[in-house]
Structures are given as structure tokens and as C-alpha cells.
Amino acid sequence: MVPQPATAITQEQSLRRAIPLFDGALATRGYELNAMCFSFNEKANRDAFLADEDAYCARFHLTPEQRKAVAERNVLAMLDAGGNVYYLAKLAGIFGLGVQDLGALQTGMSVDAFKAMLVTWAEKIPHARIPQKENA
Amino acid sequence: MMAKIIGGYFTSHVPGIGGAIMRGDQETPYWKPFFAGFPPIREWLAEARPDVAVVFSNDHGLNFFLDKMPTFAVGAAPSYDNADEGWGLPVYKSFEGHPALSWHLIDSLVRDEFDITTCQKMLVDHAVSIPFELAYPGVESWPLKLIPLAINTVQYPLPSPKRCLALGRAVHRALQSWGGDERILICGTGGLSHQLDGPRAGFMNPDYDMFCLDNLAANPDALTGHTAEQVAELAGTQGVEILNWIAARGAMGDVPLAEVSRNYHIPISNTAAASLLLEPA
Numbered sequence: 001m002v003p004q005p006a007t008a009i010t011q012e013q014s015l016r017r018a019i020p021l022f023d024g025a026l027a028t029r030g031y032e033l034n035a036m037c038f039s040f041n042e043k044a045n046r047d048a049f050l051a052d053e054d055a056y057c058a059r060f061h062l063t064p065e066q067r068k069a070v071a072e073r074n075v076l077a078m079l080d081a082g083g084n085v086y087y088l089a090k091l092a093g094i095f096g097l098g099v100q101d102l103g104a105l106q107t108g109m110s111v112d113a114f115k116a117m118l119v120t121w122a123e124k125i126p127h128a129r130i131p132q133k134e135n136a
Numbered sequence: 137m138m139a140k141i142i143g144g145y146f147t148s149h150v151p152g153i154g155g156a157i158m159r160g161d162q163e164t165p166y167w168k169p170f171f172a173g174f175p176p177i178r179e180w181l182a183e184a185r186p187d188v189a190v191v192f193s194n195d196h197g198l199n200f201f202l203d204k205m206p207t208f209a210v211g212a213a214p215s216y217d218n219a220d221e222g223w224g225l226p227v228y229k230s231f232e233g234h235p236a237l238s239w240h241l242i243d244s245l246v247r248d249e250f251d252i253t254t255c256q257k258m259l260v261d262h263a264v265s266i267p268f269e270l271a272y273p274g275v276e277s278w279p280l281k282l283i284p285l286a287i288n289t290v291q292y293p294l295p296s297p298k299r300c301l302a303l304g305r306a307v308h309r310a311l312q313s314w315g316g317d318e319r320i321l322i323c324g325t326g327g328l329s330h331q332l333d334g335p336r337a338g339f340m341n342p343d344y345d346m347f348c349l350d351n352l353a354a355n356p357d358a359l360t361g362h363t364a365e366q367v368a369e370l371a372g373t374q375g376v377e378i379l380n381w382i383a384a385r386g387a388m389g390d391v392p393l394a395e396v397s398r399n400y401h402i403p404i405s406n407t408a409a410a411s412l413l414l415e416p417a
Contacts, residue, residue, distance in 0.1 A: 012293070012363060012365050015363075015365040015366070015369065016292055016365055019334075019336075019365070019368055019369055019373065020334070021292050021365060021368055021373060022290065022291055022292060022373075023291070023292040023293070024291075024292070027202055027291050031202065034197075034201075034202055035201070035202075035203075037197070038197055038201045038202075040222045041197070041198060041219065041220055041221060041222050042220065043220060046222065076334070076335070079333055079334060084197075084202075084290060084291070085332045085333035085373075085374075086196045086197045086290055087197045088333075089196075089222075089223060089332070090197065090221070090222035090223060092223070093222045093223030093224060094222075098152070098223075098405075099152075099332050099405055099406045100405070100406065102332065102333075102337065103332070103337040103338045103406055106333070106334060106335060106337045107335060107337055107338065114337075114338060117338055118338055118340075118402075118403040118406060119402075119403060121340040121342065121402045121403060121408065122342075122401075122402040122403070124340075124342045124343070125342045125346075125400065125402060126342060126343060126346050
């Protein structure tokens with residue numbers, strides 16, 4: 001019989017898979033891609049990527065799945081390949097893309113529609129519970 | 137004379153804030169409602185004159201990579217530099233450290249059975265720099281020393297909210313047994329609700345944020361009823377940065393606290409942003 005983790009752990013793991021959250025399985029799958037993105041903290045490495053993307057990706061031994069996702073600039077595929085958004089943001093930075101651009105790419109919205117969607121969350125603020133500042 | 141915990145300063149640390157400061161956008165309609173939260177904090181700091189900041193935040197892939205990912209890391213460096221994070225923010229001023237107090241904290245935490253990672257070298261990213269750019273705009277050098285504590289909010293399993301509150305309380309005990317006469321500011325940075333990755337990108341949760349803001353001061357244990365995974369589901373995948381706030385609240389100690397100021401605004405960048413200042417009542 002295969003040993004099973006305790007119920008509490010399986011519940012946590014199933015929630016991680018459902019959201020999904022960057023756990024051991026994704027971190028293992030994405031190590032090379034994240035290592036490449038981590039290197040982009042240095043400008044010389046960002047320039048080297050831009051100068052020869054194939055050679056730079058080969059240096060970090062990206063898996064075929066990771067290489068394809070990067071080549072296609074497919075953010076959801078990069079996440080599926082184990083990319084972590086904190087590291088992927090450094091790759092996005094090379095292309096001048098911010099988090100609203102990433103949001104648009106991942107949700108299929110235009111950037112303007114994505115930004116407008118963000119604003120609508122303000123309507124859900126429970127206003128009555130924000131205390132008024134005394135002596136204002 | 138004993139070291140004194142004079143207050144707790146909590147704020148979002150979104151990189152976009154750094155961009156807004158760089159461009160001078162503080163008074164634009166988009167940014168003004170967020171920056172409006174800071175004049176009361178700056179006035180309070182000018183009066184309270186903290187000389188050490190104990191800052192709970194999370195690294196975003198500047199200092200730590202996934203090859204070694206500490207759950208809790210405590211800085212013990214003589215100084216802390218910022219560096220290029222890869223997306224165009226200016227490199228921020230360095231902080232002076234306080235190694236003697238750092239090592240006292242480390243000794244006390246390990247004796248208290250928190251098996252932390254110690255860092256004699258540690259880069260601090262926008263999660264530390266931006267809160268101080270907001271608090272002390274335009275200063276030549278930071279008027280206080282830094283002790284950074286980094287909490288893993290990147291790679292699961294994350295520490296639970298309960299464990300983060302307990303860590304903070306252990307930090308409080310350590311500060312109480314310190315023999316210096318410093319005026320100590322506790323900081324928690326990040327959040328509130330936001331999600332950058334996946335099809336749910338752009339998600340926020342004002343109800344959960346308000347629950348956190350309403351309970352943090354008087355009943356922080358209310359925030360420990362969820363697992364870290366449940367917090368991510370409620371607050372978004374990056375909304376788990378509330379763990380930094382929970383730990384910082386613990387470090388203020390179980391004393392009555394007064395809310396000096398609070399601001400909550402949606403959106404800045406992809407984030408429901410907040411600032412909060414608490415002081416012992």
C-alpha cells in the first residue's frame with residue numbers, strides 16, 4: 001500500500017492545485033525557466049537575451065515546453081511550465097510589459113478593458129465600515 | 137532606559153508606486169487617493185522619530201532564488217543595498233543595519249524555537265524600499281536603521297498566518313529583552329488583495345481586506361483562522377503578503393493599540409492598496 005499523507009496535507013495540496021499555487025511540483029517543473037528569469041536582474045543578461053534569445057535560453061537549459069512558451073510570449077503557458085510570476089515579471093520587463101499587460105494577456109481582455117475591470121472592484125468596498133478620521 | 141516600540145506602520149509595496157514617485161505622479165487623479173494616506177504617517181514619524189525599523193516583507197526574486205528559499209530569514213548585516221530588479225525602477229538608497237540588535241533577535245528567536253535563516257548579506261527589494269520612499273520622501277539618507285525579516289510568500293508551503301503571528305510575538309519578546317534605548321518602528325509591507333498570475337489575474341477582495349483592517353489591531357488572532365492556501369484563495373495569490381502584516385502586528389505585542397491613520401484605495405496597479413498606522417494606546 002502506498003503511504004498517504006494526512007488528510008490536512010491532501011486538502012492543502014488540492015487547494016494549491018485548484019487555484020493554482022506555486023508549490024513543489026510547479027517549482028520543480030519550472031526551475032530552469034525561473035533561473036533564467038532570475039538572471040534578468042542584471043542588465044547585461046537582459047541585453048544578452050535580446051541579442052540572441054535562442055542562445056540565452058539554451059544556456060539555461062529551458063525545457064521544450066518552457067522554450068515554446070517563451071518564444072510564443074504565452075504567459076499562461078509559461079505558468080503551466082512552472083514559471084513563477086515574480087520571476088516572469090522580470091522577463092516581461094525586458095519587453096516593457098507591466099502587470100496590466102500581463103493581466104490582459106492572461107485573461108484575453110484588451111489592456112484597457114483589463115484596467116477598467118480593476119477599477120470596478122472599488123464598487124465592492126464596504127464603504128459604511130471605513131471609519132471617518134476624527135479631527136479631520 | 138529601555139528600547140521602546142513606538143508604533144506599527146503598514147503599507148502596500150507595489151512596484152508601480154515607485155514608478156509613480158519617479159514620474160512625480162503623486163497628485164494625478166489616479167494616484168492621489170493612494171498617496172493621500174501618507175501625510176498623517178509622515179507627520180507622526182516626524183514627531184515620533186524612530187531610529188530602528190524592524191521590517192517584515194517578502195523578497196520578489198532579488199535576494200533569494202528558488203535554489204534556497206528560507207521560510208523566515210532575519211538580516212544581520214551592517215548595511216542593506218537595493219539593486220536592479222529588472223523592470224525599470226530606480227535603485228534605491230541603502231539602509232544602515234543594526235547587527236547587535238539583529239543578533240540579539242536571532243538569539244532570542246532560536247531560543248524561542250523559531251529555526252530562522254540568518255543573513256549577513258541581504259539585498260532588500262522594493263518591498264522594503266518603497267514603504268520608506270513613501271514615509272520619508274526626498275531624504276538624502278534614511279533617518280533610521282533597518283532590521284529586515286523576510287517571509288516566504290513565493291513558494292508553497294508558506295508559513296501559516298498563525299505561525300507568522302507567533303513569529304511576530306517572538307520578535308516582540310526579543311525586543312523587550314534588548315538593553316538598548318532605541319525607538320523602534322515595526323513595519324509590515326505588501327498586499328492587500330491582488331492576483332497577478334493566471335486566468336484570475338486582476339482579482340481583489342475588498343470584504344477580506346476590510347476584515348483584515350478591522351481586526352488587525354484589536355483581534356489579530358482572527359486573521360489566523362485560515363491556512364495560507366485559504367488566504368491565497370480569499371486575497372489572491374499575491375494577497376498572501378498579508379502574512380507580513382500579521383507578523384508585524386505580532387511584533388507590536390499584545391497591548392491595546394490605537395489607529396492613527398488608515399487609507400484603503402482600489403486600484404493601484406492590480407492591487408487593492410492600503411496604509412495603516414497603529415500606536416500603543
